[in-house]
Amino acid sequence: MQRIGVFVCWCGTNIAATVDVKAVAEAARKEPGVVFATDYQYMCSEAGQKLIRDAIAEHKLTGVVICSCSPRMHEATFRKTVEAAGLNPYMLEVANIREQCSWIHKDRTEATEKAVVLARTAIAKVSLNVPLTAGESPVTKRALVIGGGIAGIQSALDIADAGYEVDIVEKQPTIGGKMTQIDKTFPTLDCAACILTPKMVDAAQHEKITIYSYSEVTEVTGFVGAFKARIKRKARFVDETKCTGCGECTSKCPSKKNKNEFNLGLDNRTAIYIPFAQAVPKVAVIDAESCIKKKTGKCGLCQKICGAGAIDYEQKDEYIEREYGAIVVATGYNPIDLAKYDEYAYSQSPDVVTSLELERLMNAAGPTKGTLLRPSDGTHPHTIVFIQCVGSRCDDARGKPYCSKICCMYTAKHAMLIREKYPDTEVHVFYIDVRTPGKNFDEFYRRAVEQYGVDYIKGMVGKVVPHDGKLLVQGSDLIANEQVRIEADMVVLAAAIEPDKSARSIATMLTASIDTNDFFTEAHPKLRPVESPTAGVFLSGVCQGPKDIPETVAQASACAAKVIGLLAKDKLKGNPCVAHVNEEMCNGCSTCEKVCPYGAITYQDKEFRVPGPKRTEIRRVASVNEAVCQGCGACTVACMSGAMDIKGFANKQIFAEVDAICR
Amino acid sequence: MQIKIDENGNFKPTIVAFCCNWCSYAGADLAGTSRLSYPANVKIVRVPCSCRVNPLFILRAFQRGADGVILCGCHPGDCHYTTGNYYTRRRMTLLFNMLDYLGIERDRTRVEWVSAAEGAKMARVMNEFVARICELGENKRLEDLRCKKSLEE
Numbered sequence: 001m002q003r004i005g006v007f008v009c010w011c012g013t014n015i016a017a018t019v020d021v022k023a024v025a026e027a028a029r030k031e032p033g034v035v036f037a038t039d040y041q042y043m044c045s046e047a048g049q050k051l052i053r054d055a056i057a058e059h060k061l062t063g064v065v066i067c068s069c070s071p072r073m074h075e076a077t078f079r080k081t082v083e084a085a086g087l088n089p090y091m092l093e094v095a096n097i098r099e100q101c102s103w104i105h106k107d108r109t110e111a112t113e114k115a116v117v118l119a120r121t122a123i124a125k126v127s128l129n130v131p132l133t134a135g136e137s138p139v140t141k142r143a144l145v146i147g148g149g150i151a152g153i154q155s156a157l158d159i160a161d162a163g164y165e166v167d168i169v170e171k172q173p174t175i176g177g178k179m180t181q182i183d184k185t186f187p188t189l190d191c192a193a194c195i196l197t198p199k200m201v202d203a204a205q206h207e208k209i210t211i212y213s214y215s216e217v218t219e220v221t222g223f224v225g226a227f228k229a230r231i232k233r234k235a236r237f238v239d240e241t242k243c244t245g246c247g248e249c250t251s252k253c254p255s256k257k258n259k260n261e262f263n264l265g266l267d268n269r270t271a272i273y274i275p276f277a278q279a280v281p282k283v284a285v286i287d288a289e290s291c292i293k294k295k296t297g298k299c300g301l302c303q304k305i306c307g308a309g310a311i312d313y314e315q316k317d318e319y320i321e322r323e324y325g326a327i328v329v330a331t332g333y334n335p336i337d338l339a340k341y342d343e344y345a346y347s348q349s350p351d352v353v354t355s356l357e358l359e360r361l362m363n364a365a366g367p368t369k370g371t372l373l374r375p376s377d378g379t380h381p382h383t384i385v386f387i388q389c390v391g392s393r394c395d396d397a398r399g400k401p402y403c404s405k406i407c408c409m410y411t412a413k414h415a416m417l418i419r420e421k422y423p424d425t426e427v428h429v430f431y432i433d434v435r436t437p438g439k440n441f442d443e444f445y446r447r448a449v450e451q452y453g454v455d456y457i458k459g460m461v462g463k464v465v466p467h468d469g470k471l472l473v474q475g476s477d478l479i480a481n482e483q484v485r486i487e488a489d490m491v492v493l494a495a496a497i498e499p500d501k502s503a504r505s506i507a508t509m510l511t512a513s514i515d516t517n518d519f520f521t522e523a524h525p526k527l528r529p530v531e532s533p534t535a536g537v538f539l540s541g542v543c544q545g546p547k548d549i550p551e552t553v554a555q556a557s558a559c560a561a562k563v564i565g566l567l568a569k570d571k572l573k574g575n576p577c578v579a580h581v582n583e584e585m586c587n588g589c590s591t592c593e594k595v596c597p598y599g600a601i602t603y604q605d606k607e608f609r610v611p612g613p614k615r616t617e618i619r620r621v622a623s624v625n626e627a628v629c630q631g632c633g634a635c636t637v638a639c640m641s642g643a644m645d646i647k648g649f650a651n652k653q654i655f656a657e658v659d660a661i662c663r
Numbered sequence: 664m665q666i667k668i669d670e671n672g673n674f675k676p677t678i679v680a681f682c683c684n685w686c687s688y689a690g691a692d693l694a695g696t697s698r699l700s701y702p703a704n705v706k707i708v709r710v711p712c713s714c715r716v717n718p719l720f721i722l723r724a725f726q727r728g729a730d731g732v733i734l735c736g737c738h739p740g741d742c743h744y745t746t747g748n749y750y751t752r753r754r755m756t757l758l759f760n761m762l763d764y765l766g767i768e769r770d771r772t773r774v775e776w777v778s779a780a781e782g783a784k785m786a787r788v789m790n791e792f793v794a795r796i797c798e799l800g801e802n803k804r805l806e807d808l809r810c811k812k813s814l815e816e
Binding site: 070071072096098099100101103104105106107110111113114117118121508511513514515516521533534577595597630631632633634636637638646649651654655657658659661662663 | 677679685686688689691692694695696698699700701703706707708709710711712714715716717718719720723724727728729737740741742743744745746747750754778779780786810
């Protein structure tokens with residue numbers, strides 16, 4: 001028989017105001033097996049923990065029930081407490097009488113009654129607990145970073161600087177991500193390329209970093225400390241080890257009319273191309289869909305011209321497999337597709353552009369060499385209208401419910417840069433709210449208004465109509481309470497940002513969770529903001545939520561710190577609540593193997609003693625790899641002979657809980 | 664033994680809720696943190712995954728006098744263990760069909776997908792479920808009074 005101690009926490013007034021804690025302790029004392037029950041103001045405090053440790057020693061407790069906040073909050077804390085007193089940490093159960101009782105019920109009698117039932121349920125469970133020992137597994141001292149934008153690069157550099165190997169897997173032919181396309185950064189107006197490209201080079205030259213560009217992670221198995229990833233290296237038809245990046249091939253390629261993704265389709269590129277001058281790795285890539293040689297078999301000009309002999313039309317996709325201890329998700333974002341926002345005439349006029357397209361139009365390395373020209377006729381625009389929140393803070397199905405966070409600031413930046421370079425250009429900004437929290441952000445926005453004379457109009461635009469080479473913008477000014485009509489030369493849309501399309505499939509691959517908008521969910525929104533709830537998976541950058549460059553870099557470094565903390569360990573303690581086979585009962589039917597999502601179950605022939613003259617027989621029985629099993633319990637229900645159970649959530653424990661609730 | 668009729672003569676059902684550790688239990692915690700109330704009749708049993716819930720647990724609850732059993736898990740596609748809730752969905756479809764066949768009201772059992780972010784949904788689902796069980800009244804069909812007797816002795 002167990003000797004159980006029950007500790008009821010007041011949590012200040014959080015619990016004690018609605019639950020009669022003394023009555024709960026009193027009721028617990030009457031339960032079978034309970035030898036001690038008490039209450040205290042803050043069980044999690046040092047004094048509270050000491051009370052628990054002392055009671056364990058004094059009353060020779062074998063099981064402990066803590067009635068307090070959610071086990072998701074302090075189970076780990078109390079496990080350490082009982083362990084310090086010499087008990088097995090798994091001889092503890094937490095009754096959640098705060099989140100699931102005192103905070104949701106107002107009636108004191110009702111809440112107390114419920115707390116008594118919850119306490120007795122935990123007592124019923126703990127009386128069937130058995131000591132568990134977590135297995136240990138080794139840590140592979142190598143990290144995988146998925147995504148080579150500024151977030152991925154920063155995380156990789158920080159991890160590599162601590163002395164661990166890092167692989168960056170980037171699906172584009174070059175690392176750098178969205179930041180490479182940006183012209184200048186707010187609020188300092190320094191050039192994005194000037195601060196990013198040195199970091200890209202650092203990453204490429206770092207002895208601990210390997211960059212797999214034009215590659216994708218296709219499969220991840222394993223668990224924290226021992227992930228196995230399969231990486232697809234897409235055929236670029238150019239030998240990366242031979243190409244010198246001279247660019248000779250790109251100047252001679254006859255297939256010239258292909259949409260240039262880097263400039264967002266504002267100009268064309270050749271079929272063999274280097275995305276931009278500072279690309280890392282600076283290696284050409286052949287776009288098989290537009291390559292004449294790949295399509296017709298005739299041409300081969302680039303191969304003839306290449307002095308390094310790097311062109312290989314027969315190159316195939318390659319797969320590599322690597323082991324990692326930790327995985328960083330840095331998959332970033334994209335602006336939303338504006339096809340559904342036809343009122344802004346985005347698909348009707350080339351002079352209606354997104355803000356990212358405007359970045360390219362203003363960039364010295366862009367299609368116009370930095371001169372702001374209308375895409376339609378190449379003339380200088382004299383009136384430009386910016387429309388904010390296109391798809392952000394939107395309550396219908398076309399857009400996103402959240403604020404994209406960066407648009408207010410980059411629009412102020414664009415408006416300011418245009419007014420500075422072309423003082424004769426009128427700039428109007430339609431906004432719902434201007435949101436500029438951040439260091440030097442509001443000062444920056446006020447400079448745009450006060451110093452550069454940008455016309456901010458509070459209100460929404462109803463319609464943009466292309467007419468006679470101009471764009472008629474019809475909107476409302478909510479402050480003046482009047483309709484506004486502006487004849488503009490260009491309209492710039494601040495499109496909402498959304499997680500990259502790959503987020504969902506990567507989340508599934510990693511069994512990490514994402515929210516309804518496909519942003520990765522953090523383990524705790526306040527206290528564990530860079531970890532995913534899946535152990536060993538960390539979050540860096542916009543994949544977790546909209547953020548600007550400084551925030552992304554800060555999060556990337558925070559993420560790296562967490563990864564380094566993990567990789568610095570030689571061994572990891574696993575979760576001991578895993579499946580367990582009763583070999584005497586197992587009939588080797590293979591049902592459990594089929595439902596196991598981790599492949600943790602295998603079969604072994606074992607010798608069993610049997611009555612009768614044979615004495616022993618060989619039977620095929622299931623065997624669980626405890627390092628691989630995650631303890632979901634699918635097998636326990638599938639098992640027809642009842643041989644499978646989960647430690648810590650055993651059948652008889654759950655039956656006991658159900659019985660205690662229904663008593 | 665629980666008293667199922669309060670002093671005003673209102674029926675107080677016993678409800679067992681199984682919640683998976685990763686989504687629904689966290690969703691219930693969020694309902695608490697957001698102070699969204701639902702009836703105190705609901706008592707939550709934490710399980711690692713909704714697929715840990717053996718149909719026998721549900722039958723056991725009815726046998727011991729529960730008036731309603733609700734099972735909550737992550738949304739399909741969002742299971743922490745990738746596929747657990749798909750098993751739940753299939754198993755519960757079979758179990759609920761069987762209970763229906765046995766003459767147990769279909770509404771006494773329910774499966775809901777509640778994510779860790781859906782505290783409001785958790786509270787709404789629980790309020791609706793309890794209201795429905797109150798309409799249905801006591802579970803007399805599956806309750807095994809011998810269990811109560813042995814306890815009282």
